[in-house]
Amino acid sequence: MNSSFRILIKSPKFMFGACTLLAMIGLVLIYPLFNRSDPLEMIALAYQPPDAKLLLGSDNFGRDLFLELIYGIRTSLQVGLIAGVFATAIGLVIGLTSGYIGGMIDNLLTAVTNIFIVIPSFVILILISVSIDSRSSFVTAVIIGVTSWPWTARAVRAQTSSLRNRDHVNIAKISGYSTPRIIVSEILPYIASYVVMAFVLQTASGILSEASISMLGLGPYNTISLGIIMNWALVFEAPVAGAWWAFIPAAISIAMITFSLYMMNTGMDEIFNPKIRS
Amino acid sequence: MSVYGKYIVKKFFWYFLTLVIAVGLNFLLPRMIEGNPVSMIVSEMTQGMTDSDTIKRVYETFLIEFGIDKPLGEQFLIYVKNLLSGNLGTSFGLYPKPVTEILASAVPWTIGLQLPAILVGWLLGNILGAVAAYRKGVFDKVIFPVALFVNSIPFFTLAIIMLYVFALSLNWFPLHGGYDYQLVPSLSWEFFASVIRHHTLPFLSIVLVTIGGQAIGMREMSIYELNSDYVLYSKLLGIRDSRIARYVFRNAMLPQITGLALSIGTMVGGSLICEIVFSYPGIGTWMFTAIRQLDYPLISGCTLLIAIAVLLANFTIDIIYGWIDPRIKAAQMEDQ
Amino acid sequence: MSTHILEVNELKTYYRTRLKEHVYAVDGVTFALEEGKTLGIAGESGCGKSTLALSLMGFYFPPLHFGGGSIIVGGRDIMKLGKEQLRSQVSGREISYIPQAAMNALNPTLRIIRFIEDIMKEHRPELTKKQVWDMAAERFETLNLSPRVLNAYPNELSGGMKQRTVIAISTILNPKVLIADEPTSALDVTSQKAVIKLLKSLLDKGFIRSLVFITHELPLLYHVTDDIMVMYAGEIVERGTAEQMIFDPIHPYTKKLMGSIIVPEEGMKGHKLAAIPGTPPNLKNVPEGCRFADRCKYAQEACRQGKIANKTLGDRTYRCIVEPETLREWYANEGE
Numbered sequence: 009m010n011s012s013f014r015i016l017i018k019s020p021k022f023m024f025g026a027c028t029l030l031a032m033i034g035l036v037l038i039y040p041l042f043n044r045s046d047p048l049e050m051i052a053l054a055y056q057p058p059d060a061k062l063l064l065g066s067d068n069f070g071r072d073l074f075l076e077l078i079y080g081i082r083t084s085l086q087v088g089l090i091a092g093v094f095a096t097a098i099g100l101v102i103g104l105t106s107g108y109i110g111g112m113i114d115n116l117l118t119a120v121t122n123i124f125i126v127i128p129s130f131v132i133l134i135l136i137s138v139s140i141d142s143r144s145s146f147v148t149a150v151i152i153g154v155t156s157w158p159w160t161a162r163a164v165r166a167q168t169s170s171l172r173n174r175d176h177v178n179i180a181k182i183s184g185y186s187t188p189r190i191i192v193s194e195i196l197p198y199i200a201s202y203v204v205m206a207f208v209l210q211t212a213s214g215i216l217s218e219a220s221i222s223m224l225g226l227g228p229y230n231t232i233s234l235g236i237i238m239n240w241a242l243v244f245e246a247p248v249a250g251a252w253w254a255f256i257p258a259a260i261s262i263a264m265i266t267f268s269l270y271m272m273n274t275g276m277d278e279i280f281n282p283k284i285r286s
Numbered sequence: 287m288s289v290y291g292k293y294i295v296k297k298f299f300w301y302f303l304t305l306v307i308a309v310g311l312n313f314l315l316p317r318m319i320e321g322n323p324v325s326m327i328v329s330e331m332t333q334g335m336t337d338s339d340t341i342k343r344v345y346e347t348f349l350i351e352f353g354i355d356k357p358l359g360e361q362f363l364i365y366v367k368n369l370l371s372g373n374l375g376t377s378f379g380l381y382p383k384p385v386t387e388i389l390a391s392a393v394p395w396t397i398g399l400q401l402p403a404i405l406v407g408w409l410l411g412n413i414l415g416a417v418a419a420y421r422k423g424v425f426d427k428v429i430f431p432v433a434l435f436v437n438s439i440p441f442f443t444l445a446i447i448m449l450y451v452f453a454l455s456l457n458w459f460p461l462h463g464g465y466d467y468q469l470v471p472s473l474s475w476e477f478f479a480s481v482i483r484h485h486t487l488p489f490l491s492i493v494l495v496t497i498g499g500q501a502i503g504m505r506e507m508s509i510y511e512l513n514s515d516y517v518l519y520s521k522l523l524g525i526r527d528s529r530i531a532r533y534v535f536r537n538a539m540l541p542q543i544t545g546l547a548l549s550i551g552t553m554v555g556g557s558l559i560c561e562i563v564f565s566y567p568g569i570g571t572w573m574f575t576a577i578r579q580l581d582y583p584l585i586s587g588c589t590l591l592i593a594i595a596v597l598l599a600n601f602t603i604d605i606i607y608g609w610i611d612p613r614i615k616a617a618q619m620e621d622q
Numbered sequence: 623m624s625t626h627i628l629e630v631n632e633l634k635t636y637y638r639t640r641l642k643e644h645v646y647a648v649d650g651v652t653f654a655l656e657e658g659k660t661l662g663i664a665g666e667s668g669c670g671k672s673t674l675a676l677s678l679m680g681f682y683f684p685p686l687h688f689g690g691g692s693i694i695v696g697g698r699d700i701m702k703l704g705k706e707q708l709r710s711q712v713s714g715r716e717i718s719y720i721p722q723a724a725m726n727a728l729n730p731t732l733r734i735i736r737f738i739e740d741i742m743k744e745h746r747p748e749l750t751k752k753q754v755w756d757m758a759a760e761r762f763e764t765l766n767l768s769p770r771v772l773n774a775y776p777n778e779l780s781g782g783m784k785q786r787t788v789i790a791i792s793t794i795l796n797p798k799v800l801i802a803d804e805p806t807s808a809l810d811v812t813s814q815k816a817v818i819k820l821l822k823s824l825l826d827k828g829f830i831r832s833l834v835f836i837t838h839e840l841p842l843l844y845h846v847t848d849d850i851m852v853m854y855a856g857e858i859v860e861r862g863t864a865e866q867m868i869f870d871p872i873h874p875y876t877k878k879l880m881g882s883i884i885v886p887e888e889g890m891k892g893h894k895l896a897a898i899p900g901t902p903p904n905l906k907n908v909p910e911g912c913r914f915a916d917r918c919k920y921a922q923e924a925c926r927q928g929k930i931a932n933k934t935l936g937d938r939t940y941r942c943i944v945e946p947e948t949l950r951e952w953y954a955n956e957g958e
Contacts, residue, residue, distance in 0.1 A: 123304045127311070128551030128596050131589045135315035138577065138585055216440050223442055223559050225577050238446065242563065247450050248461065256450070259443035266438035274434065515726040520737075522679050522721075523714035523792070524744050533729050540731065611731065 015279050022275025028268035032261075036082040047075040047232055055251040065253040067237075068244035073253060076232050081261055083233040084215050087149040088265070091214030094153025096207040099160025104191055106161070107168025114169070121161045129155040130220060137226040145228035152217045153210075160206045167199045201280040205273050212269035219262050234258045293608050301601045308593040312586050313365050317358070347376055374590070375583035379576060385587035388572060393591070395464050396568035400557045403489045404550070407496025412542055414497060415504025416535050419512060430505060436498030441556030445491040445563040452487055459487045462565035488564045492557045503545055507538035540611050547603035551596045558592070626654040627696060627832045628678075628717075628799050634689035635677040645905045646689065647673035649856035655799070655849075660825065660833040662843035662864070664879060665853035668902055671836050672722065674853065675803040678834065679717055680708050696798050715745050718797035718830075722804045724788040728776035734787060735772040738794065745795055758794065764827070765790050765820065782813060789820060793829045800830040804837055818846050840879045844868050852876045855903050855913040862938035872940045872949055875914045912942070920944065920952060 016022050045051075052066040059065075063074040106117035132155045140147065171177060171194075180190045196203075215234075221227055222235025223242070237258040241247070246254035356364070368375070374385035411433075418429040436444075453459045460466070466480045511517065511534045520530050558570030565571055569588055576584035635648040647670040655661050665671045673686065680700040682688045692699045695716050700708060721727045729737060735758060742754045749757070759769035767786055776784060785805065793800060802821060806814035824830045835847055843850050843864055850867040852860045852875060860873040871877045900917035903909055909916065911926040918925070924943055932939050935946055942949070 119300075122300070123307055125548060126301070126304050126551070126597060126600050127308045127593055128555055130552070130555035131308075131593050131596075132311060132315070134573075134577075134585070135311065135589055138580075138582070139315050139317075212438070219440050220442070220555065220559050223562065224574060238442070242446070247446065247454055250454065252450055255446050259439070259446060262443055263435065263439040266440075267435050270434050270438050515721060515723050516729045519719070519721050519727040519788075520729070520740075521683075521713070522676075522681060522719040523741050524709050524712070525714075525740055526709065526744060529740055529743075533732065537729065537731055 016276065019275035019279055021271050021278070025268040025271030025273075025275060028264060029272070032081060032265060032268075033085065036078050036085070039078050043075060045072065045075060047071065047079045055246065055249050055254065057251075058253050064257050065251065067240060067251075067254050068246065073237075073257070076237055077234075077257055077261060079232045080234045080237050080258060081265070083145050083228070083231050084218055084235070084262070085265065087145050087152065087218040087228070087233065088211045088215035090146060090149035091152035091156065091217065092207050092211030094150055095156045095210040095214065096160055096203060098154065098157035099162075099206065099210075100164055100203060102157065102161040103164025104168055104195065107165040108172055108187070108191060108195065110169065110172070114165075117161075118165065121158045121165070125158040125162065129158075130217065133217065133221055134224065134226060137221060143226075143228050145231050145233065148218060148221070148228040149214065152214050152221075156210060156213060156217065160203075160210060163202060163206060164199060167202055168195055171195050171198055201276065205276050205280070208269050208273045208276070212266045212273075215262065215265055215269075234262050290608060294605060297601065297604050297608075301597055305594065305597055308597065309366070309369070309590065310362075312590045312593065313362055316582055316586055317361070347382070369590075374587040377576075377581055377584045379579040379581040379584060385583050388584060389569065389587055389591055392567060392569045392572050395566060396558070396561065396570065399485065399488055399561065399566060399568060400492065400554060403492035403557065404496055404546075404553050407493040408500050408542075408546055410493070411497040411500025412504040412539060415501035415506075416508045416531075416538060418501065419505045419508030419538075420531055420534070426505075429501065433498045433501040433505075436494060437502055439495060439498075440559075441492065441495050442559040442563050444495055445488065445560045448487050448491050449563055460484050464567040484564075484566070488560055488566050492553075492560055495556065496553060499549065500542065500545075504538060504542055507541055508534055511538045540607070543603060543607050543610075547600045547607075550599050550603075554592060554596055554599075625656060626694075627657040628655040628834075629692075629694040630654070630678065631692045631694075633674075633677060633691035633693060635673060635682070636687055636689045637673075637685045638687055639685070639906075643906060644687075644689075646856050646908075647686075647905060648677050648689075649908075650691070651853075651856075651858055652691075653851060653858065653861065655832050655834065657831050658825065659849065660822075660835060660847040662840075662847035662850040663834065663836045663853055664840040664843060664850060665838065666879075666902060667838055668905075669853045670856040670905070671838075671853050672803055675719070675801050675834070675836050678799075678801055679719055680712060710744060714741060714792075714797070715795045716797055717799045717801065718792045718795070720789055720792050720800065720802040720805045724785040724805065725781060727788050728784065730776050733773055733775055734791070738772070738791060741791070741794070758790075761794055761829075762787075762790055765823075782816075785813075785817060786820065789817070789824070793824055796829050796831075798831045799834065800824070800832070801834045802836065805835075806837065806842070814842065818842075822846070840876070841868065852879060855908060856905060857913060857941065858932075858939075859914065859942075860938070860940040862940075866938060870950075872935070872938070872946045873914075873942050874918045874920055874949065877953060878917075920949070 048071060050070040051072060052062060052070040054066065054068050054070050056062060056066040056070070062072055064077060065073050067073050067076065102117055102121065106114045106121070133151060136151050136155070137143065137148070140151070143151075177190060177194045180194045185193075218227065218233055219235035219238065222233055223239050225239060225243075227233055227236045227239065238255055241251070241255035241258070246252075372386055374389070377383050377385050377388060380388065414429060414433070418426040418433075449461065453461045460483055464481065464484050465477060466484075517530055517534065520533065521527075558568070558573065560566075561568045561570030562574045569591065573585065573588040575581070576588065631652050633648055633651045634646060636644040636646045638644060649670075651674060653661070663671050663674065676686065677688075678693060680693055680703070688701065691701070693701050695712065700712050700716070703712065728734070732740075735755060738758045739751060739754050742749050746754075755772070758772055762769050762771060765786060767783070767790060771779065771783065771787055776787075779787060789805075800821075805821075806817050818835075821833060821835070825833055833847070835843065837843060840850070840852065845864070847864055849861065850864050851858050852867070852873065854875050860867065860871070860876045862872075867876060868880060871880055903913055903916065909926065911924075911928060912918070912921070912930045915921040915925040922943075930941050930943060932941050940946070
């Protein structure tokens with residue numbers, strides 16, 4: 009693991025993504041320490057353009073958009089990470105079970121996975137979000153995670169079932185190791201890089217899903233996320249008012265976060281699947 | 287029965303099962319709302335109404351439609367029966383308009399926007415990805431990060447930016463809607479031109495984002511194919527590069543077709559939100575309205591329609607794929 | 623000019639690594655091959671023999687580069703030809719190739735006959751489709767392949783069928799030189815023999831005029847090739863007739879390679895099975911003097927100095943500073 013990390017540092021793509029992401033995380037963690045104001049406090053007139061005091065102007069309610077943006081990035085990252093953890097964990101468990109045990113259970117789980125790959129996850133996302141009355145950002149994140157595991161499950165299953173009959177796994181079986189131990193010591197290390205990559209992608213897609221669902225007005229309550237800022241801008245017709253600062257920075261922030269995550273993923277992909285490197 | 291026929295039957299069975307599950311979820315999830323959803327919904331929707339007769343009438347309509355007083359199994363039967371007779375219930379927001387009527391008015395707009403946009407974006411993205419893989423060098427170094435960046439922009443983000451730049455600042459295109467509101471929909475040139483002008487921006491924003499995602503996938507597939515043994519062998523037998531490029535393109539394209547099938551759900555979702563930005567009179571905008579008004583029948587009508595459309599698209603792609611990829615045909619033979 | 627059909631002089635080819643280092647995988651290889659003869663090239667994996675196979679085709683694409691020397695086929699130095707000339711006049715036509723993994727050598731989405739048609743479009747454009755079919759069908763029948771194979775997709779063929787199909791395709795233009803790069807490495811012993819028999823029959827029938835057979839199993843070459851060359855770390859360490867190389871090896875590496883066999887051929891039963899201790903040197907950083915010295919139990923101080931020259935003994939060549947007589951004595955004293 010240590011040596012793969014050292015190789016990763018040499019990948020400019022991975023480093024670009026990781027540094028951008030870390031810079032953003034640093035900003036959203038540190039800035040609120042200096043500016044302790046409430047992002048929801050109305051301190052100016054509606055849609056004031058950016059100036060020295062309000063770095064990104066104000067929104068429809070005269071709130072400081074820069075502060076809102078900082079908190080929005082924070083929520084979006086949180087939601088993305090939690091969703092990524094859930095999606096990866098569920099996908100990993102289902103994929104490992106299905107790929108390692110095989111037989112009927114494999115057939116069943118593969119069928120379920122395939123069915124949920126085809127049913128658009130955002131449809132389920134909308135239906136669940138509509139049905140749940142009080143959505144915290146954590147609940148939203150969990151819902152996103154729960155609806156986006158099939159991809160990971162499918163990839164993990166494919167990897168696991170190809171590993172299942174390798175010699176080292178058979179030796180472990182003959183040696184009488186328990187199934188959980190074989191999975192942990194003989195299977196997981198071989199798919200670890202895939203799982204990490206899947207987690208990075210799931211986090212990116214979690215952030216995008218949160219933004220989409222918030223745009224629809226189904227985002228978390230009592231918080232600010234990048235999607236919610238965009239939703240406010242749209243509902244209160246910021247584009248028509250010419251208030252680009254109300255949605256462009258949020259839009260670019262989403263793109264920056266997902267782009268840096270994709271870059272990290274590509275960097276890892278080039279290192280762990282050398283065929284792509286050409 | 288032929289091998290291909292069996293393949294179709296098998297696929298049909300799976301998609302039918304998936305459809306049943308999608309319908310089940312569509313029925314079940316909204317009923318998880320705590321308490322009596324009908325009274326909750328009606329109380330929310332009739333806020334401000336004073337006429338108790340109307341409230342009672344509304345309440346009764348939904349009580350019958352939901353069959354809330356009956357056991358869940360029976361509710362499901364009522365739901366399926368209504369579904370089969372093409373009845374998706376009555377909209378709360380536009381009471382007493384039936385949901386099917388609203389959806390019927392929106393479907394042509396959505397299909398007219400998304401089908402060409404996704405297909406064009408898919409095709410252009412694949413060509414671009416293949417060229418990037420083949421040319422390498424500067425072209426690849428520029429195209430790839432740009433595609434990756436575009437791909438990380440959510441659909442609606444690009445839509446909002448385009449709306450702001452091209453419709454608002456430059457005034458090149460109209461701000462919202464599917465056509466000029468002064469016009470009455472008709473088969474005139476004027477109306478047609480207006481539709482095209484309103485169509486352009488949402489169309490372009492969907493195309494651009496789709497290109498990004500597809501180009502990345504195709505680039506990867508092409509690089510994989512370019513490194514494969516048959517490329518080397520063909521080269522060593524003196525086959526010219528342009529012909530080998532055609533082999534590679536074709537072989538990398540085939541998985542991209544299944545890729546299209548699998549990502550079409552996400553694309554449709556993104557495009558629906560794109561509609562909202564442009565207030566395009568399609569399903570997405572209606573869903574937005576429905577969510578704001580908590581118009582449950584309309585919401586679940588939209589989700590059901592989207593699920594069915596995506597399943598149908600997937601089924602079609604699977605059928606086409608089975609028909610064109612000889613590897614699939616051979617796999618079917620082995621199955622026998 | 624000579625009667626040699628293939629003449630290679632001081633051929634050098636290198637890989638350029640990502641860190642811009644030059645790794646010479648073929649480092650000054652010189653040999654000649656007469657018409658009608660077969661030459662075996664043996665060595666451990668990583669010794670550069672597969673790179674040599676590619677290099678002999680005159681085909682270089684990154685990261686493999688041409689570093690100097692000449693490859694003369696039928697009196698013409700193919701390294702002096704332009705890329706396009708090489709492709710249209712030499713590849714597949716003068717020199718042809720059988721790849722290591724026949725399983726993946728064929729484009730999975732192309733029928734066999736379409737691929738043959740594509741080859742003919744490059745080399746015999748005057749032929750009609752009908753003529754190509756007749757020609758291919760005839761050749762396939764001669765090689766005991768049903769002409770029905772022509773209409774198949776590669777994955778409809780069994781492994782052995784694919785192998786023979788590849789051999790038939792590679793030799794369809796009656797090349798002067800056929801280079802077979804470990805065509806048998808993936809097969810069981812019986813199939814290996816069948817493939818070798820088939821290759822020899824190509825020579826007897828006049829479909830090819832010489833054969834270069836590359837393998838990591840030296841003893842396999844007994845009864846197959848007239849001459850054998852042993853390659854180590856990018857250099858040829860010994861060349862002689864098959865008899866000489868197998869029963870009277872001079873170079874300690876050849877001797878060891880004979881001992882490392884797993885499936886002894888008939889008449890070699892007396893040999894002990896033993897792996898060669900150590901690993902070949904890293905080609906990035908080859909040691910001074912004899913490249914085998916680190917693994918050679920007879921190595922002396924003088925072995926690690928300067929460049930070890932090629933010596934000749936009758937029609938044999940070898941690259942060792944010790945006299946053959948001394949070596950033979952040492953081998954005999956080992957108490958086999």
